[in-house]
Amino acid sequence: MKTDFGTAILSGFDYLLENYPEVFVIGQGLWSPWYVGTTMTDLDKKFGKERVIDTPVSESACTGAAIGASLTGMRPIIVHPRMDFMLYAMDAIVNQAAKWSHMFGGQAHPGVTIRGIINRGGEQGAQHSQALHALFAHIPGLRVVMPSTVTDARDLLIASVLSPDPVIYIDDRWLYSQTDELEEIVELDLSKEGPECLMEGNDLTLVASGFSSMQAREVCDLVANKGISLEIIDLRILNPFDASKILESVRKTGRLLVVDGGWKACGMASEVISSVTEELELGALKSKPLRITLPSAPAPTSATLEREYYLSNDRLIDCIINLVR
Amino acid sequence: MEKPDLTNPKNFHSPINVSGMDLDLLIKFYESMSMIRKAEDLLAVKRRDGFIGGPVHLGAGQEAIPVGVSPSLNSSDFVFGAHRSHGHLLALGSSLHKLFAEVLGKETGHSKGMGGSMHLWDEPSGFYGSVPIMAGTVPLAVGAAISAKLRKSSSIAVAYLGDGAVEEGIVIESMNLAKIQKAPILFIVENNLFASHMHISLRQPSSYISRFADASLVPSHILDGNDVVEVFKTARNSINDIRSGQGPQLIECLTYRFYGHVDWREDVDVGVNRSMEDINDWRSRDPIKRLTESLLEINETIEDKLNDLNDELNLNVQSAWELALEDPFPAKDKLLEGVYA
Numbered sequence A: 001m002k003t004d005f006g007t008a009i010l011s012g013f014d015y016l017l018e019n020y021p022e023v024f025v026i027g028q029g030l031w032s033p034w035y036v037g038t039t040m041t042d043l044d045k046k047f048g049k050e051r052v053i054d055t056p057v058s059e060s061a062c063t064g065a066a067i068g069a070s071l072t073g074m075r076p077i078i079v080h081p082r083m084d085f086m087l088y089a090m091d092a093i094v095n096q097a098a099k100w101s102h103m104f105g106g107q108a109h110p111g112v113t114i115r116g117i118i119n120r121g122g123e124q125g126a127q128h129s130q131a132l133h134a135l136f137a138h139i140p141g142l143r144v145v146m147p148s149t150v151t152d153a154r155d156l157l158i159a160s161v162l163s164p165d166p167v168i169y170i171d172d173r174w175l176y177s178q179t180d181e182l183e184e185i186v187e188l189d190l191s192k193e194g195p196e197c198l199m200e201g202n203d204l205t206l207v208a209s210g211f212s213s214m215q216a217r218e219v220c221d222l223v224a225n226k227g228i229s230l231e232i233i234d235l236r237i238l239n240p241f242d243a244s245k246i247l248e249s250v251r252k253t254g255r256l257l258v259v260d261g262g263w264k265a266c267g268m269a270s271e272v273i274s275s276v277t278e279e280l281e282l283g284a285l286k287s288k289p290l291r292i293t294l295p296s297a298p299a300p301t302s303a304t305l306e307r308e309y310y311l312s313n314d315r316l317i318d319c320i321i322n323l324v325r
Numbered sequence B: 001m002e003k004p005d006l007t008n009p010k011n012f013h014s015p016i017n018v019s020g021m022d023l024d025l026l027i028k029f030y031e032s033m034s035m036i037r038k039a040e041d042l043l044a045v046k047r048r049d050g051f052i053g054g055p056v057h058l059g060a061g062q063e064a065i066p067v068g069v070s071p072s073l074n075s076s077d078f079v080f081g082a083h084r085s086h087g088h089l090l091a092l093g094s095s096l097h098k099l100f101a102e103v104l105g106k107e108t109g110h111s112k113g114m115g116g117s118m119h120l121w122d123e124p125s126g127f128y129g130s131v132p133i134m135a136g137t138v139p140l141a142v143g144a145a146i147s148a149k150l151r152k153s154s155s156i157a158v159a160y161l162g163d164g165a166v167e168e169g170i171v172i173e174s175m176n177l178a179k180i181q182k183a184p185i186l187f188i189v190e191n192n193l194f195a196s197h198m199h200i201s202l203r204q205p206s207s208y209i210s211r212f213a214d215a216s217l218v219p220s221h222i223l224d225g226n227d228v229v230e231v232f233k234t235a236r237n238s239i240n241d242i243r244s245g246q247g248p249q250l251i252e253c254l255t256y257r258f259y260g261h262v263d264w265r266e267d268v269d270v271g272v273n274r275s276m277e278d279i280n281d282w283r284s285r286d287p288i289k290r291l292t293e294s295l296l297e298i299n300e301t302i303e304d305k306l307n308d309l310n311d312e313l314n315l316n317v318q319s320a321w322e323l324a325l326e327d328p329f330p331a332k333d334k335l336l337e338g339v340y341a
Ligand SMILES: Cc1ncc(C[n+]2csc(CCOP(=O)(O)OP(=O)(O)O)c2C)c(N)n1
Pocket: A028, A057, A059, A084, A085, A088, B083, B084, B132, B133, B134, B161, B162, B163, B164, B165, B166, B190, B192, B194, B195, B196, B261
């Protein structure tokens, strides 16, 4: 039986709350069916409102509190129904969670998981749309995780929570309806996870994460019909970032395209391209590497502009064809 | 005598006290509240029927607050709102057509079609922006007040915020800063007892929020937010004090929204502690209904006048909508324009 991405996240929470008494969840909307899609439905009823805590509208305090609880023996997950709201918690995340291990000589372990949801489109506009993974991937001390497949949605959530480090787990609502077979749960060691090849091919290495990886999978067959064989690498772990699999792939295909749902400047696509090209042998590329990102502007609301703003599969296919030609 | 509990929906169903009030002003209140109600009821239907692509946060039931406050403001003041701000803007006399156009994402809208319902801007009316990040505008409003003070103008700032927004620490910081700067600002908290799905009793140890003002020694008033006359009188006095340099104040208006948190549904299912019984009780505290009853008590023949007024408003609202529907969307090159000045 196939499971959808949202339900896979729910089953990750279920597993964690069932098996680890030190896990608790805190954040806005956890007692209501519509805030976080189907990803947390009825957890409060099953595990009690003490361990599944809906909160006042206080992102900064709630995130700080989750970090404090993680320092003292718990494994909390703080949920932000939109990444945009998480910005009120920047001090807690960047100055505190990311720093405490190193700053205290490796003795403090803020093993908190901070779940930020990307929730865009639907004419919601500039403050209800942001994909800020690159902002967090800039910060040493934070592990940044972005699942794209149904299995990763569940297993990387579990690995994030079991990790002794602070983890930013970012899921995109545009992924929720995809379905796949779910295997048995495997408890992964997050520190050993990295980019994975989702599709093998010879003509072009396409690197993406989150929803962009799903788009890459969607166009794969369509470009295959046009005689282009894509190799798709899903980043999965954005920080600390390991470029080795991508490097290997580009040595084979000679072409590199990075598709990212964030902005271009100092973004994840830039990081991938520079990490690869600074290691790559001169002359190994058959065409210039390319980044496809959002336009350098906040998200508009108007439907006509929104259609321009977000990458369509058609535009992605055109870019791929142009690059390989 | 202690006031009956404002948070209990069984109280305050009777007509409001209008004694000593000018009849024309009362009719203005009626007109303005009714216009906002009709506009939002129309938005609810159009959103349900798929004409509007983005979320709309409707304030139906809360109209007495901006309608009571706005007559004491002028266009050189600085008014800031949040996600539920249609009424804040319309009560200033701002264009309904431009609001509808903005909600539809049209180039003729208040924010030129770049903002939609949740991001409104109308400088000529003194409206300096509404945004959906909770409490996001509150410190900005304090800054506008400091700017007015530094420039020795008589302008004041107004920050509309909800009972949920108060839970952001920045609101406490803002009140303290405003007080220590003696900034000319009025904080108006629309306490509708809910922040999206959650009743205030699940979020705060008290259902009244003005206690936060006490910590910064900001004078505060708690009142029936569904009594337009009480809002008017209290706001007028506060605004006079603030304009004369006495520093910030806060008015907490107890109220309730008839629609759910967002869009046209009643949201009984997703609201923790929201029930149809409560909604119906609050409908008995409807600010328009109570003012109407008071007007009819003064003079029964007023009914004809109110009916005429309603007919006229219906026409105006309908024609503003139709005009907005015909308007163009922003051109594609607007996407990259305006990121920088
Ligand atoms: C920083 C931030 N956190 C959370 C939200 C989600 N959210 C939108 S409106 C809302 C509740 C607002 O409650 P209140 O301030 O009382 O205003 P009301 O909706 O009742 O008018 C919440 C939690 C948000 N928009 N911004």
